[in-house]
Every structure is written in C-alpha cells, then in structure tokens.
Amino acid sequence: MTDRAAALRSLEDELEHRRREVDARIARFDHDDAMLRRDRADGTADDEHDPEGSTLSGEWTQVQALRRAALAERAELDAARERVAQGTYGVCISCGAEIPVARLQARPAADRCVVCAASVPR
Numbered sequence: 001m002t003d004r005a006a007a008l009r010s011l012e013d014e015l016e017h018r019r020r021e022v023d024a025r026i027a028r029f030d031h032d033d034a035m036l037r038r039d040r041a042d043g044t045a046d047d048e049h050d051p052e053g054s055t056l057s058g059e060w061t062q063v064q065a066l067r068r069a070a071l072a073e074r075a076e077l078d079a080a081r082e083r084v085a086q087g088t089y090g091v092c093i094s095c096g097a098e099i100p101v102a103r104l105q106a107r108p109a110a111d112r113c114v115v116c117a118a119s120v121p122r
C-alpha cells in the first residue's frame, strides 16, 4: 500500500467517525429543539410578557442555526462516503486531480482541490 493509499484509508475511518459524531450532535439538537418547543408551548414562555421568552426565542434560533450547520456537515460527509464507495475519494470532482492528503487531513470531506475550491464559491 502506498503512503497516499494508507492515508486515504485512515481518512475513510475519520469520515465514519465524524459521521457518527455529527449524527449524535443532530440528535441532541432535535432533543433541545423539542424541549424548547415544549417550553414555548406552555403559556409561561410568552415572548411579549415574560423576559424569559426572548431568551427562549434566542436559544431556539441558535439551536436551529447549529442544527442546520450539522445537517450540512452530514450531507458533506455522506457525499464523501459515497465517493469512497465509488472509489473516487480524494479526487477533485471539478478537474479530476488528486486532492493533496494534507488538504484532506484538514478537511476530510473536501471534494475539490485547492485551486478548484478557490474558484468555486461555496
């Protein structure tokens, strides 16, 4: 096995690890979201009359933002795992060049080489 192949193998493990981690995070956000909704639903958390209300609303907005970020991360990880399954992991989806291992180690779900990533806003 070449150094690159060995590095890619450990990155594949890293993808699986991150996928499990992000799933657990999303489950926690879903739980927080349900709790906050429940708190909002009971009359004590009225935004207009209860100072706690605006705090709850702020927390809910924050949970939603974090949850959206986690869902986006999961989608990226799933796309990377799909490339692993297709045997194209580590290959730039734009130009077909090999993505340097150092870049993949910094960002295991990277789907483009540095040059292409810089030219495609995302």
Ligand SMILES: [Zn+2]
Pocket (backbone or CB within 6 Å): 092, 093, 094, 095, 096, 097, 112, 113, 114, 115, 116, 117
């Ligand atoms: Zn490229």
